[in-house]
Structures are given as structure tokens and as C-alpha cells.
Amino acid sequence: MQAAVVELLADHQLEEVTIPRVAERAGVHQATLYRRWGNIAGLVDDIVAERLGELAPIPDTGTLRGDLELAAVRFAEAIAPLGAIMIRAAALAAPDADSAVSFKTRATQLQAMLDRAAARGEKTPTLTELLESITAPLYFQELFFGRPADAEHARELVDRLLIYVEASR
Amino acid sequence: MQAAVVELLADHQLEEVTIPRVAERAGVHQATLYRRWGNIAGLVDDIVAERLGELAPIPDTGTLRGDLELAAVRFAEAIAPLGAIMIRAAALAAPDADSAVSFKTRATQLQAMLDRAAARGEKTPTLTELLESITAPLYFQELFFGRPADAEHARELVDRLLIYVEASR
DNA sequence: AGACAAACGCGAAGATAATTGCTTTAAAGC
DNA sequence: GCTTTAAAGCAATTATCTTCGCGTTTGTCT
Numbered sequence: 001m002q003a004a005v006v007e008l009l010a011d012h013q014l015e016e017v018t019i020p021r022v023a024e025r026a027g028v029h030q031a032t033l034y035r036r037w038g039n040i041a042g043l044v045d046d047i048v049a050e051r052l053g054e055l056a057p058i059p060d061t062g063t064l065r066g067d068l069e070l071a072a073v074r075f076a077e078a079i080a081p082l083g084a085i086m087i088r089a090a091a092l093a094a095p096d097a098d099s100a101v102s103f104k105t106r107a108t109q110l111q112a113m114l115d116r117a118a119a120r121g122e123k124t125p126t127l128t129e130l131l132e133s134i135t136a137p138l139y140f141q142e143l144f145f146g147r148p149a150d151a152e153h154a155r156e157l158v159d160r161l162l163i164y165v166e167a168s169r
Numbered sequence: 170m171q172a173a174v175v176e177l178l179a180d181h182q183l184e185e186v187t188i189p190r191v192a193e194r195a196g197v198h199q200a201t202l203y204r205r206w207g208n209i210a211g212l213v214d215d216i217v218a219e220r221l222g223e224l225a226p227i228p229d230t231g232t233l234r235g236d237l238e239l240a241a242v243r244f245a246e247a248i249a250p251l252g253a254i255m256i257r258a259a260a261l262a263a264p265d266a267d268s269a270v271s272f273k274t275r276a277t278q279l280q281a282m283l284d285r286a287a288a289r290g291e292k293t294p295t296l297t298e299l300l301e302s303i304t305a306p307l308y309f310q311e312l313f314f315g316r317p318a319d320a321e322h323a324r325e326l327v328d329r330l331l332i333y334v335e336a337s338r
Numbered sequence: 339a340g341a342c343a344a345a346c347g348c349g350a351a352g353a354t355a356a357t358t359g360c361t362t363t364a365a366a367g368c
Numbered sequence: 369g370c371t372t373t374a375a376a377g378c379a380a381t382t383a384t385c386t387t388c389g390c391g392t393t394t395g396t397c398t
Contacts, residue, residue, distance in 0.1 A: 015208070020385065029347050034386065036345090039184070103313060132306035132326070139312075140305035144272060157301070160333060167336035168329075189355065198377050203356065205375090 001026050002047050019043075049102035051078050058109040064117035064124060068158045071113070072134050076149035079142070107131070125165050133161040170195050171216050175250075188212075218271035220247050227278040233286035233293060237327045240282070241303050245318035248311070276300070294334050302330040 004026035008017045019040055023030040037043040055078035059070040110127060117124045125133070134157045141147040173195035177186045188209055192199040206212040224247035228239040279296060286293045294302070303326045310316040 015210075018385070030385090031348080031387080032346055039386095129329075132309065133302075136305040136309035137301035139309060140301060143308075160298075160337075163337050164329060164333040168332050187355070199355090200357080200378080201376055208356095 001028075001043075002050065005044060005047055017044075045102070048079070052106065058106075058113050060113070060116065064114075064120075064122045065158065065162060067113050067117065068130075068134070068161070069155055071110070072138075072154035072158050073151040075135070076138055076151055076154040079138075080148045080150065123165050125161055129161065129165075133157060133164070170197075170212075171219065174213060174216055186213075214271075217248070218275075221275065227275075227282050229282070229285065233283075233289075233291045234327065234331060236282050236286065237299070237303070237330070238324055240279070241307075241323035241327050242320040244304070245307055245320055245323040248307075249317045249319065292334050294330055298330065298334075302326060302333070 001022075004022050005017065008021060008025060012021075017040060019033045019037075020030050022040070022043070023033050033043065037046065052075070056071070056074035059067050059074070061067050061070060107127060110130060114124045114127060114130065134154070137157055138149040138154065141153070142149060147153075170191075173191050174186065177190060177194060186209060188202045189199050191209070191212070192202050202212065206215065221244070225240070225243035228236050228243070230236050230239060276296060279299060283293045283296060283299065303323070306326055307318040307323065310322070311318060316322075
């Protein structure tokens with residue numbers, strides 16, 4: 001299932017990736033996909049969540065900078081191969097229940113990461129600051145400029161966030 | 170045309186806003202819309218660009234902070250009434266030619282704004298830093314949390330950017 | 339093994355969207 | 369005022385998605 005969607009996204013426009021096509025490629029019946037996910041957005045969103053869970057687990061390196069960088073780089077690498085298209089598809093599904101849950105879960109884990117840093121006595125950003133300073137720009141660049149998320153950019157963003165945190169607290 | 174789309178977006182899901190429906194509401198023939206825009210995404214993207222041009226002209230207040238705040242607040246106010254839905258629709262159309270042009274135009278104007286500040290001798294962020302620190306978070310919050318862009322939040326982001334710029338240059 | 343529940347396969351029917359050739363209206367230039 | 373050109377209306381055709389009832393498989397529990 002995962003494979004079929006990723007392959008289709010690789011050489012088709014997002015609008016061309018439909019339930020019937022995914023079903024054909026995956027060798028399952030369309031009705032199965034419609035029953036399980038309802039629409040393409042739900043399916044793709046599920047896959048993004050799955051990928052992030054596998055490829056971008058929340059790190060625990062012992063320092064805030066280490067955690068942030070690893071989290072950011074992993075995140076960038078997990079979404080990069082799929083390009084802007086997958087992010088757009090995931091964004092489409094955003095406000096409904098399921099994807100909200102997967103997002104919330106991830107947010108909770110990131111919060112725990114920040115809490116660990118705070119417990120060590122480090123100056124830490126808020127979760128919102130983290131999401132807005134790192135996740136948001138990575139998504140944004142993909143979405144509007146087609147710039148794939150890469151490790152170097154991710155590190156740059158972490159740096160920017162930490163400079164701000166140091167300066168303002 | 171504008172009106173028909175905005176009205177439909179007001180009380181329908183994005184997927185329910187289709188060319189045939191917009192055409193009916195606007196009292197024009199669907200073929201007209203298909204010929205001019207090809208699909209819904211192109212149409213919506215056009216409308217977003219038009220709105221931004223009208224409602225969020227690039228300011229020239231005399232100070233960087235003033236410019237940034239006004240630009241951010243206007244931007245937030247221009248997109249807020251449309252909610253996440255319109256951003257998603259615009260994002261869908263992102264990488265193709267037309268929307269790239271409108272985006273580029275806007276980016277050029279913002280760059281000019283930054284240049285003016287630099288000419289006055291102010292410490293200025295890069296265009297990328299501006300987009301990533303202000304535009305990206307506003308989009309992100311709308312997209313994933315349904316939090317409408319509001320003036321206060323916009324100002325907070327400007328503040329964050331300027332603290333960073335002061336601290337790092 | 340047998341019984342049950344849950345998920346999947348199948349194909350057809352129904353609904354909607356997208357395209358097309360042609361006609362008609364409107365506008366612009368001369 | 370007339371000609372030319374571009375855009376909009378129109379309706380039929382085509383393509384595509386989406387849903388549905390029903391039978392079959394698969395896995396689990398006893």
C-alpha cells in the first residue's frame with residue numbers, strides 16, 4: 001500500500017494519484033481502500049504518519065541542541081523523498097480526526113523532549129516556538145518552492161531557534 | 170467569481186467546492202472556468218493572490234519593525250476570513266507556473282522592503298528568514314491546527330524575528 | 339475442527355466531473 | 369458602422385470516481 005502510493009507520487013501529479021489508481025497498482029480492490037480510508041487524503045496522511053513514526057523517532061541525545069538537530073534532520077529526511085506532493089496531500093487531510101490524533105501524538109513526544117531539556121536546566125523554547133521555527137519552515141519551503149527538506153537547512157533552523165532562545169530568556 | 174468561491178468555501182468542505190458548483194453559483198458556464206483555469210486549484214490560487222494584492226499591499230512606514238508588523242498583520246487579516254481551507258487550496262496549486270509568478274512578485278516586493286531598511290542602516294533579516302519566520306508559521310497554524318492568523322500572533326512573530334536578527338548580526 | 343467476526347474481492351449502477359465542437363455574444367480596431 | 373478576434377454560452381459525450389449488495393476468504397477463539 002505504502003509502496004504503491006509512493007511510487008505513484010514519484011512520477012505523477014498529486015491530482016493523478018487517485019484511489020482507483022492506487023488500488024490497481026497495489027493489486028487490491030478499490031472498494032477496500034474506500035472502506036478503510038474514505039479518500040486519498042486520509043490514506044496519504046496515514047502513510048506520512050507511519051513514515052514519521054518509523055524514520056523519525058524522537059531522539060534523546062542528552063542535549064537540547066543534539067535532540068533538536070537530530071529530530072529536525074530525521075524529519076527532513078523522512079519527508080524529502082516524497083517531495084512537496086506528499087506534504088500537500090497530508091495537509092489536505094489535516095483538520096479531520098485521525099490526522100489530528102497522529103499530530104497530537106507527535107506533539108506530545110516533542111514536548112517530552114523539551115521537558116527533558118528543561119529538567120537538565122537548559123533554556124528551552126516552547127513547543128509552539130519549536131513547531132513554528134523548524135517544522136513550519138520545512139513544510140513551507142516544500143510547499144511553495146519545492147525545495148526539499150535537507151539536513152543542512154534543518155540544522156540552520158535549529159541554530160536560529162537556539163540563538164533566539166538564548167537571546168530572549 | 171471571487172464572491173462565489175468565497176461563499177462556497179464559507180460553508181462547504183474544500184472537496185465540495187468544484188468547478189461545476191462555482192460556475193452555477195457565479196452564473197457562468199462551467200466550460201468558461203475550465204478553459205480559463207483548468208481546475209479549482211488554479212482558480213482559488215488566483216483569488217488568493219488577488220486578495221493579497223488588494224488587502225495586503227507592502228507597507229513603507231519608515232522603520233523595519235513598522236513595515237514587518239504592518240505587512241504581517243495585513244497578511245494575517247487578508248487570509249483569516251477564508252480559514253485553513255483557502256490556504257490548502259492555494260497550496261495545492263503551488264508549484265505550477267501561474268502561482269509561482271504571483272509568489273515571486275510578492276517576494277520581490279518584500280525584498281524591496283528589506284532593502285529600504287538596509288539602506289537606512291538597520292539590521293535586516295534575509296528574505297528567506299522573513300518568509301520562514303513569519304509567513305510559514307502563519308500558514309502552518311492555519312493548516313494543521315486551524316488557528317486563524319491574527320494580528321497579535323503576527324506581531325509576536327515579528328518580535329521573535331527581530332530579536333534573532335539583533336542577537337546574531 | 340467448527341463457528342464466528344472482520345476484512346477483502348467482485349462487478350455493476352449511479353453520480354459527478356471534465357472535455358469538446360459549435361454557436362453566439364461582446365469588444366477592439368479600422 | 370463594419371470587420372475581426374477573443375471570450376462565453378450551450379449541450380452532448382466521455383471519462384472518472386464513488387458507492388453498494390453480496391459472496392468469499394482469512395484469522396481467531398473455543
